[in-house]
Amino acid sequence: MDKLAVDRLIKEQFNQLSPTLQRAARYAIDNPRAIALNSMRTVASEAGLQASAMHRLARQLGFEGYEQLRSVYRGWLAQGTGSFSERATALQQHGGDGSERLLAELVEADTGSLRGMTAPDTMKALTTARDLLSQARHIYTVGLRSLFPAAFYFNYACGMFMRNTTLLSGVGGIFADELRRSRQEDALMIFSYEPYARDSVAAVRFARERGLKVIAVTDSVVSPIASHADALIVVANTTPSLFPSVVPALSVAQMLVALLVADGGTASLEEIKRSEAQLRDFDVYLE
Numbered sequence: 001m002d003k004l005a006v007d008r009l010i011k012e013q014f015n016q017l018s019p020t021l022q023r024a025a026r027y028a029i030d031n032p033r034a035i036a037l038n039s040m041r042t043v044a045s046e047a048g049l050q051a052s053a054m055h056r057l058a059r060q061l062g063f064e065g066y067e068q069l070r071s072v073y074r075g076w077l078a079q080g081t082g083s084f085s086e087r088a089t090a091l092q093q094h095g096g097d098g099s100e101r102l103l104a105e106l107v108e109a110d111t112g113s114l115r116g117m118t119a120p121d122t123m124k125a126l127t128t129a130r131d132l133l134s135q136a137r138h139i140y141t142v143g144l145r146s147l148f149p150a151a152f153y154f155n156y157a158c159g160m161f162m163r164n165t166t167l168l169s170g171v172g173g174i175f176a177d178e179l180r181r182s183r184q185e186d187a188l189m190i191f192s193y194e195p196y197a198r199d200s201v202a203a204v205r206f207a208r209e210r211g212l213k214v215i216a217v218t219d220s221v222v223s224p225i226a227s228h229a230d231a232l233i234v235v236a237n238t239t240p241s242l243f244p245s246v247v248p249a250l251s252v253a254q255m256l257v258a259l260l261v262a263d264g265g266t267a268s269l270e271e272i273k274r275s276e277a278q279l280r281d282f283d284v285y286l287e
Contacts, residue, residue: 184211
């Protein structure tokens with residue numbers, strides 16, 4: 001059961017509840033974060049009730065007790081609705097249930113997000129992205145803050161078989177400088193999740209003004225970069241962890257690299273051979 005289902009149950013049963021439980025139910029509806037973050041005694045005190053009232057409300061809604069009801073709100077808070085400090089608090093409390101359970105939920109969340117990427121709309125967006133990237137004169141890649149690993153991987157891997165990629169890293173405060181050289185025949189590959197970095201949104205707007213094709217990997221069709229995208233790849237990223245999961249974005253980066261290699265023909269193969277030879281010359285890896 002999720003928070004929306006709990007809210008529905010409360011609304012359906014509200015008129016049949018005793019005045020005390022109505023007060024407890026109203027507090028739960030109006031203060032979901034408090035339920036997620038605080039003990040039964042604290043919540044009851046803030047609601048002006050006896051602790052037993054919160055336990056009885058939980059039982060009325062079909063839970064074994066308050067902690068089972070609270071776990072629903074904790075899951076809701078951890079999956080992206082709160083600030084970083086609120087998510088961290090929920091994560092610590094969630095961890096109190098046992099590390100194995102927390103680890104299992106982390107794996108389950110990422111597995112579900114990855115499984116959702118097989119949806120027809122996502123598959124179509126990925127192939128559209130491949131086509132735009134393969135036709136671009138130059139590819140600029142952006143992924144700021146927690147999404148930098150996805151952008152770095154995409155740029156790094158493409159560098160093995162392409163010579164027209166630039167990672168906009170922002171090192172030295174020159175994030176926007178490289179985009180000055182962009183032209184209409186170029187493409188912007190961008191990874192951006194909520195909370196959306198200002199520079200990422202600015203880069204997308206600048207790219208569109210210049211006429212670049214935009215390939216956007218984001219978490220919502222209403223994200224501030226979605227409306228500017230020529231290829232929009234929306235992936236779920238909910239997780240009990242501190243930040244929204246970067247696993248789906250990394251997976252998209254890997255998929256696009258694979259599609260570009262598969263579509264690259266002899267030229268890509270020859271470039272990869274040259275890259276391997278250069279790595280051997282520099283003795284980069286242990287033999």
